[in-house]
Structures are given as structure tokens and as C-alpha cells.
Amino acid sequence: MNRVIYKLINPDKGGILNTSPQFAPGKSSRRLFVCFRPAIFITMSCLSLFTLNCQADVEKDYDSARKRMVVEQIEARGIQDSKVLQTMRTVERHLFVPDWIRESSYEDHALPIGEGQTISQPYIVALMTEVIKPRRDMKVLEIGTGSGYQAAILAELCQSVYTIEIIDILGRRAEQILKKLYKNVYVRIGDGYQGWPEAAPFDAILVTCAPAKIPQPLTDQLKEGGRMVIPVGKSSVQELYVLTKKNGRLQQQTIIPVLFVPMVDRTGRKY
Numbered sequence: 556m557n558r559v560i561y562k563l564i565n566p567d568k569g570g571i572l573n574t575s576p577q578f579a580p581g582k583s584s585r586r587l588f589v590c591f592r593p594a595i596f597i598t599m600s601c602l603s604l605f606t607l608n609c610q611a612d613v614e615k616d617y618d619s620a621r622k623r624m625v626v627e628q629i630e631a632r633g634i635q636d637s638k639v640l641q642t643m644r645t646v647e648r649h650l651f652v653p654d655w656i657r658e659s660s661y662e663d664h665a666l667p668i669g670e671g672q673t674i675s676q677p678y679i680v681a682l683m684t685e686v687i688k689p690r691r692d693m694k695v696l697e698i699g700t701g702s703g704y705q706a707a708i709l710a711e712l713c714q715s716v717y718t719i720e721i722i723d724i725l726g727r728r729a730e731q732i733l734k735k736l737y738k739n740v741y742v743r744i745g746d747g748y749q750g751w752p753e754a755a756p757f758d759a760i761l762v763t764c765a766p767a768k769i770p771q772p773l774t775d776q777l778k779e780g781g782r783m784v785i786p787v788g789k790s791s792v793q794e795l796y797v798l799t800k801k802n803g804r805l806q807q808q809t810i811i812p813v814l815f816v817p818m819v820d821r822t823g824r825k826y
Contacts, residue, residue, distance in 0.1 A: 617649050620661035624648075628663045629681045636685045642711045643681050648674075650732060651702040670722050672816060674702040675763060679813065681708075683784045686797045686810065687759040689713050696754070696776065698747035698818070699763035703729030709761070710737040717754050719747040721819065748818060748826050750776045757781060765793050766818040766826040774805060786815040 625643050634640060649660035651674060656666055665673040675683075683705070687695070689712035697706055700720035706729070709716045716739060720726030723744050730742040743751060747762070748770045755776035762773070762785035769787060777783050783798040783805070795813045798805040818826045 617647065617660070621648065624661040624663075624677050628678050632678055632682075634678075634681045634685055636689075638689065638712055639681055639685050639708075642684075642708055643677065646704070646707050646711060648677065648704055650736075651704040651707070651729075668702045668725065670725055672701055672722065672725060674704055675815075680705050682810070683761055683763075683795070684708055684712070686784050687761060687782045689759070693758040694754075696751055696757040696760045696773075697763065698750070698760070698773070699816075700726055700729045700742060701763060703733045705761065705763060706733060706740050706742075707736065710740045713759075714739065716740045717743070717751050717757070719743045719745050719751060721746055721821065746820055748772065748820065752776060759783065760785070762786065762818070763815060764818040765790070765813075765815040768826075769796075769798070769805070770818075770826065774800070777805075779803070784810075786813045790814070790817055 621644060625640055629643055630640065649657050651668075652660045652666055653668060659666060661677070663676065663678070665676050665679075668674050689695075689709065691712070691714060693713040694715045695709050695713045695717070697709060697716060697718040700706060700718040702725070703718075706716050706718045710733070716737075718729075718740065720729065720742065721744070726742055726744040733740045733742065741754075747764065748766065750760075750770070750772045752772070756778035757776055758778050758781050760773055760777055760781070760783040762783070765786040765788060767787070767789060769783075769785060773783065773785075777798075777800045779800055779802075781800050783800075784795065785798065786793045786795050788794055793813050793815060795810040797808050797810060799808075800806075820826065
């Protein structure tokens with residue numbers, strides 16, 4: 556009896572775990588089980604390879620879509636800065652888009668990210684990045700973190716990025732993504748109208764939400780010679796401006812009409 560039980564519970568003997576003395580498989584059933592185990596291993600290996608191949612195909616599709624995005628949406632509209640173009644080819648926009656809409660990551664329009672907010676159209680991201688004339692030695696302030704995608708673009712091009720998001724859930728989500736990818740991005744949950752005074756002055760400020768007029772705190776925190784790009788106006792009529800600070804005053808240039816979410820305070824009141 557002891558010999559039978561030993562065979563049943565010892566995997567080296569090809570047995571099956573069953574301590575009932577009435578169940579004692581013969582040699583043929585043990586051989587079948589021994590043959591079946593490699594079949595399980597082979598099946599699982601094939602499934603793993605299939606999954607890896609599917610993932611590789613998806614990533615390849617994203618890469619192709621990203622390259623088309625740059626050619627058809629960005630270069631075709633006049634963006635010329637080679638560093639900006641390369642960054643738009645490199646940063647994986649789909650990582651910043653919700654799963655349920657990820658297939659649309661590289662399409663030519665803004666996408667919802669929850670809480671009534673959006674990730675900007677790729678062209679607008681490239682345009683706003685180009686007009687601040689990014690350099691590797693720059694410290695940049697972004698108002699309106701949103702998905703984190705614009706901050707990622709800036710992080711590739713500049714020395715440090717300080718980004719502020721007023722909606723807690725969006726800011727925390729973006730921070731989790733960004734901290735896995737970059738060490739030069741700092742996220743704060745707070746009122747972007749007030750800027751980030753303890754980190755000022757900034758070489759450039761990029762604002763992705765629209766106030767009715769240019770916030771004075773942001774003007775004060777912009778370095779002499781620095782550039783600010785900001786949408787200004789009510790929700791139905793907005794213009795994208797690039798502002799250059801000279802002798803303490805802002806010189807204004809209008810770029811294009813745009814439509815951004817409004818800049819609001821903690822209570823939801825529009826600035």
C-alpha cells in the first residue's frame with residue numbers, strides 16, 4: 556500500500572496526486588499523463604508567442620500611424636523645426652490616451668480624456684511647442700497638464716518642465732505616466748492662473764486652457780526675453796497668441812483661432 560501511494564504523489568514518478576488507495580492508475584495512464592504535460596507546455600508556449608506577436612503588431616501599427624501623423628498633419632501644415640518633428644515621431648501619444656479610445660490616438664483631432672477635458676490635436680501640440688523655440692537649456696512652465704502628452708513633448712526638448720493641473724484625478728494620472736518616462740518633469744495639483752512662483756522665472760510658458768485675459772502672475776514669472784504661448788478669449792472666440800517679454804512688457808503676435816477648455820479656479824469659476 557505504501558508503494559502505491561508513493562507513486563501517486565511523487566511527480567518524479569509521473570503520478571497524479573490522489574491518496575485514495577482505490578485509485579491506482581496503471582502504466583498506460585501514467586504514460587498518458589507524462590505525455591500530456593509536454594503538450595500543455597507547448598500549448599502555453601505557443602499562446603505566449605502569439606500574444607507577443609500580437610503586441611509587436613500593435614506597436615508596429617502605432618509606429619506607422621505616428622509617422623503618418625507627422626507627415627500628413629504636422630509637416631504638411633508648415634511645422635519645420637526638426638527637433639519638434641523628431642520628438643513628435645518619438646513620443647508615444649497612445650500612452651496618454653484612455654484605453655477605450657486608444658485606436659484613435661494619432662487621428663487629426665482632440666480626444667476626450669475624462670472630467671470634461673481633452674488631449675489636444677497633434678498639430679496644435681506641435682505648433683505650440685515650435686513657437687516657444689525650445690532649447691535643451693530651457694526651464695518651461697506648462698499650465699494645464701491634462702493627459703501629460705504636451706509635458707512629455709517638452710521633456711524631450713527642454714531641461715526641465717513644471718506642469719500644473721487643477722483637476723486632481725487628471726494630474727495624478729498624468730504624473731504616474733510621466734514619472735515612468737522622465738526625471739525632468741514636475742507635476743503640481745493647483746490653480747494654474749497663479750503659476751509656480753517658487754520655481755520662477757521660466758524661459759517659456761505654455762498654457763493649454765483659455766483665460767479671458769493674460770494672467771498677470773504668469774507675466775511676472777516669465778523671464779526677460781522669454782516666450783509665452785496662450786489661448787485667450789471666451790469659449791466661442793479664442794485666439795492663440797505668442798508673447799515675448801521685452802523690457803518687462805509683452806509683445807503680442809496672433810497665430811490662429813483655436814478652441815480650448817476655459818481656465819478655471821478651484822470652484823470652477825472661469826478666469
